[in-house]
Amino acid sequence: HRVELSGVIFCTYRHFISSFVQSENLETLRLSGCRSLTDEDVKDIMDRRTRSSGSSTHQHQQHKRQNNNPMEGHHTRNRTRRSASSRTNDHSSGSDGSNNNHHHHHGTSRKTFKCFKLESCSKLMQPTIQSTTLNTLHLKHCPLIHNLSRIQCENLTELDLSYCSSFGNGTVERLLSDGQCKNLKRLTLKGCAGFQEIDIRSDQLKYLDLSMCMALQRCTVICENLSWIEVGMCIKLDTLHLRLDKIQAPLDLSMLTMKQLYLHAPCTKRLNLSGCCHLGTMELLHCPKLAEVDICGTDLSEKMFKVGEKTRIKSGGVSHD
Secondary structure, three states, X not given: OEEEEEOOOOOOXXXXXXXXXXXXXXXXXEEEOOOOOOHHHHHHHHHHHHHHHHHHHHHHHHHHHHHHOHHHHHHHHHHHHHHHHHHHHHHOOOOOHHHXXXXXXXXXXXXXXXXXXXXXXXXXXXXOEEEOOXXXXXXXXXXXXXXXXXXXXXXXXEEEOOOOOOOOOOHHHHHHHOOOOOOOXXXXXXXXXXXXXXXXXXXXXXXXXXXXXXXXXXXXEEEOOOOEEEOOOOOOOOEEEEEOOOOOOOEEOOOOOOOEEEEEOOOOOEEEOOOOOOOOEEEEEEOOOOOEEEOOOOOOOHHHHOOOOOOEEEEOXXXXX
């Protein structure tokens, strides 16, 4: 059900790796450090997995036709009973007959290909990954990937693009807006240094990691159902616009270099802005449930955060209720 290959630097796909992707029951495939792996190889993997699940689809369609045509189903069941009877007679004298019979039916319980992880595959540039069964896709540390338009996974819920440094402005936005991954819940862009601005808008995302995006200057995140966000160590960030209608987790925006912050987070109770030494003003602040704010190392006024009588504000190492 699970295949993991790491550090096979000098092994080609055709002569070694391909033999591990044949299993009909393969659920998870992880290839790490496969430096010879190309876009064509990835497409071949996906084609093989599609063909593997195709027979299961054919069986489902045949079953559906039988239900729609009772007479056809009747004849098919009779043939199946005769076939099963003959197999039973053939193996009745052997102790392993039941195992052989189980093996014959193994295709009907075929697992689907759900998790595909490609890490440190340095030749990948624009992989073709199209699937209706994948729910997890990792393309971590693939420095030449610059195009995501060939990724089409309608049931994908987790996408990890950590440390992919070649795709630029608008690449991720097109992936989300074109419906290529319309059910995405978890998106990781940690360490992606190829884009200067990003605009993430989704009503499906629940987790977003934008930390260590070293070139990022302007960031907009409008995600109604987001429950967690990471933006730490974005050392060139100038403008941050967050509209997070349902997030309740503490918002840690500490040590960011931003000069402008637009914040709409009506459900959050804790906000950390400590060390944001360039942040002099905030606009569109709407956090009515704030109970604790840290503004140490900023020029922000405490009056900006007096949203309730019990709001506790920490500034200059002193807490004020």
